[in-house]
Amino acid sequence: MKLSIKDRLIIPMLLPQTGGLIEMQLVLSIKDKVNFSAAEISKYQLKDTEFGVKWNTDNEKECDIELTQEQLQVIRNGIKKLDEEKRITADMVSTILKFQ
Template sequence: MELHVKDRLYFPQLLPQQNTFMEYAMKRAILKKVGLTAEDQEKFEIKEKEDGKGIVWNIEKDMAQPHAVEFTPDELEYIKKGCEALAEQPCPDDFWALVERIYNTIPKK
């Protein structure tokens, strides 16, 4: 799955906030895969806005160099669980577009 900076910023919101210990470990592994590193911050020129209300980055570089990540079937089920818990909450369209891409990644049974 290819993720852009905005997707990677949204990802922590997708995951359940209460977990068993095993789910907590899986959540940490997922966040490690998708998290933004110091190198990403430099490469994509990620900065906080001067007014402190939001983040900006170089969108051209982001679109040209998406972050490729592979999730295990268990991780995808865990992510799906988090998405389903949010289904009734209002969120921006691009957030739901990420959820849709995740669902399209899950193998059909």
């Protein structure tokens, strides 16, 4: 799945914070896949600011990240729960649409 820097920053917010052991192992594996390496942090000039994470968009390209069906289901379940609780923000929408 092609994911932008923004997608990779948003996906952890879509995941459940608590759950069963297997579900939490899947959550951790998803976070490992979307996390940025030190090389990527340097390449994209990722920086924490008081308003969130900023990066240099000039050399940004989507990253191809392979997710299993089980991992995709955990993400979809997280999205469903956020939707039911009406906790989806406008910034999340483009990322969420990739999983529908």
